[in-house]
Amino acid sequence: MFETTPLNPPDAIFGLIEEFKKDPRKDKVNLSVGVYQDEAGTTPIMKCVGNAEKVLLEQAGSKSYLPIDGIPGYNGLIGNLILGDELCPVSTQPVRSTSIHSATAQTPGGTAALRVAGDLMKQNLGSKTIWMSNLTWANHTQIYSAVELEIKNYDYLDDRGTGLDFGKMMSSLDSAQPGDALLLHTVCHNPTGVDLGREQWQQLTELILDKALFPIFDFAYQGFGDDIESDAFPIRNFCTQGGEAFICNSFSKNFGLYAERVGGITAVTSSADSAKAILSQIKRVIRASYSNPPLHGAAIVNKVLGDQTMRSDWVTELASMRDRIKQLRSEFVRLVNSIIPDGDYEYVNHQRGMFSYSGLSRDQAERLKSEYGIYALRSGRINIAGLNSSNIKRVCTAIAEVMK
Ligand SMILES: Cc1ncc(COP(=O)(O)O)c(C=O)c1O
Structure with missing residues (x-):
C-alpha cells in the first residue's frame, strides 16, 4: 500500500x-x-518561565485531560492580553462581552490556531478564498492548502524588496470578494520584518469593513515590535470599529515556549450569541483533530499572566x-x-x-x-x-x- x-x-x-x-x-x-x-x-x-515551573511543581497537580478549549482562566488571560483591559477585562467566562464580544480556546501553538481558523472559514463561514501577503511564512500556504481554501496573494514589498509598498498592497486587494479571508501579520511580519504603520492599518481596516472581508490576525510576535500593548494596535483598532475577526496567537516566541506548544484562537464577534456559537464550532474542530490541548505550557503562561509580579x-x-x-x-x-x-x-x-x-x-x-x-x-x-x-x-x- x-x-x-x-x-x-x-x-x-x-x-x-x-x-x-x-x-x-x-x-x-x-x-x-x-x-x-x-x-x-x-x-x-526565560526566568519567569523557570519560576512559574517551580511554583507549578510544588502545587499538587493532575495530568487529567483539559477541557477541549483548555484552561478557562488561561483563555480569559489571553483575551485580555490581546484585546486589552477596555475591550476584554480578565474573566473566566467562556464569552466576554464589553463593546465587543469574544471567546478564546487554548491551542497547541499558533499553528493549530491558524489551522482551526482555516477549518472554520471553510466549513462554517463559507469562505472559498484566503488572501495572504506575497511572501509569507511558508507554513501559511501549507495550512490553508490543507483546508482547501484557494490561496491568493496580495502584493506587499516595494521594488527593492526591503520595505512596504502599501499602495500596491491595497490595489491588489481590489478584487477581493465579500467573505474572503484575509490573513494579516499583526506585527513583525515573517519573513520580512516589514510592518504597516498605524495610519495604514486604519486604511486597511476601512477596506476590510467596506468589502466585508474576514481577517485572520496572526499574532505570533506580540511584544517583539514596540511593546505588548502597542503591538496589539491593529487588532484593537479593528475590533473597536465593529470588525469581526479571528486572532491566532502564539507564546512560542514571547515566552520562549516553542516546544511546549502553547497559543490560542480568539474569535471577536458582534454578539454574545455568535461568540458562544463560534466557540462551540471551535470545540468541534478541536475535538476531531487533536481532541484537547496539552497542559504544561498553558499552565506556565496562566501562572505568569495571572500573577502581577511574574x-x-x-x-x-x-x-x-x-x-x-x-x-x-x-x-x-x-x-x-x-x-x-x-x-x-x-x-x-x-x-x-x-x-x-x-x-x-x-x-x-x-x-x-x-x-x-x-x-x-x-x-x-x-x-x-x-x-x-x-x-x-x-x-x-x-x-x-x-x-x-
Ligand atoms: C508568522 C507565524 N505565525 C505562526 C507561527 C506559529 O507558531 P507556533 O510555533 O506557536 O505554532 C509562526 C512560527 O514561526 C510564525 O512565524
Whole structure:
C-alpha cells in the first residue's frame, strides 16, 4: 500500500536545521531558524518561565485531560492580553462581552490556531478564498492548502524588496470578494520584518469593513515590535470599529515556549450569541483533530499572566530581548555600511522583530551557506537574533562579500 507514496521534500526551515546540525565547521552560524537566541547563541528558558515551573511543581497537580478549549482562566488571560483591559477585562467566562464580544480556546501553538481558523472559514463561514501577503511564512500556504481554501496573494514589498509598498498592497486587494479571508501579520511580519504603520492599518481596516472581508490576525510576535500593548494596535483598532475577526496567537516566541506548544484562537464577534456559537464550532474542530490541548505550557503562561509580579518580570524580560535585537540591527547596519559605504542598508533598522528580509537572493543565500557556513533561508530571511558579538563581524563581511 505504501509503495506508491511519493517522497515529500523536507520542510524548508526544519530541513536547513538538520543540515546545520551536520555541518562540521566550527564557526558556522545559524540565521535560518525562527527562534530567539541570546548573546551566547542559546535559546534560553526565560526566568519567569523557570519560576512559574517551580511554583507549578510544588502545587499538587493532575495530568487529567483539559477541557477541549483548555484552561478557562488561561483563555480569559489571553483575551485580555490581546484585546486589552477596555475591550476584554480578565474573566473566566467562556464569552466576554464589553463593546465587543469574544471567546478564546487554548491551542497547541499558533499553528493549530491558524489551522482551526482555516477549518472554520471553510466549513462554517463559507469562505472559498484566503488572501495572504506575497511572501509569507511558508507554513501559511501549507495550512490553508490543507483546508482547501484557494490561496491568493496580495502584493506587499516595494521594488527593492526591503520595505512596504502599501499602495500596491491595497490595489491588489481590489478584487477581493465579500467573505474572503484575509490573513494579516499583526506585527513583525515573517519573513520580512516589514510592518504597516498605524495610519495604514486604519486604511486597511476601512477596506476590510467596506468589502466585508474576514481577517485572520496572526499574532505570533506580540511584544517583539514596540511593546505588548502597542503591538496589539491593529487588532484593537479593528475590533473597536465593529470588525469581526479571528486572532491566532502564539507564546512560542514571547515566552520562549516553542516546544511546549502553547497559543490560542480568539474569535471577536458582534454578539454574545455568535461568540458562544463560534466557540462551540471551535470545540468541534478541536475535538476531531487533536481532541484537547496539552497542559504544561498553558499552565506556565496562566501562572505568569495571572500573577502581577511574574507578569511584570515577563514584560521586562521580553523588553530586554526586543532591545537586544534592535541593538543588533543597528550594529549590523553600521558594519555592513562600513564595508560597502555606498550601499543603503538602513532598511534593516526599520524592519521589526527577529527577522530581516536581507535582500539576499537565493544564490547568494546558497553561497553564504556553502562558502561561509552561514545559514539563511533561501528567501533571504535572516534571523537577527542569531547574531552576537563573536559572529556579527564575520557575518556582515560575508554578506557584503556575496552581495557585491
Ligand atoms: C508568522 C507565524 N505565525 C505562526 C507561527 C506559529 O507558531 P507556533 O510555533 O506557536 O505554532 C509562526 C512560527 O514561526 C510564525 O512565524
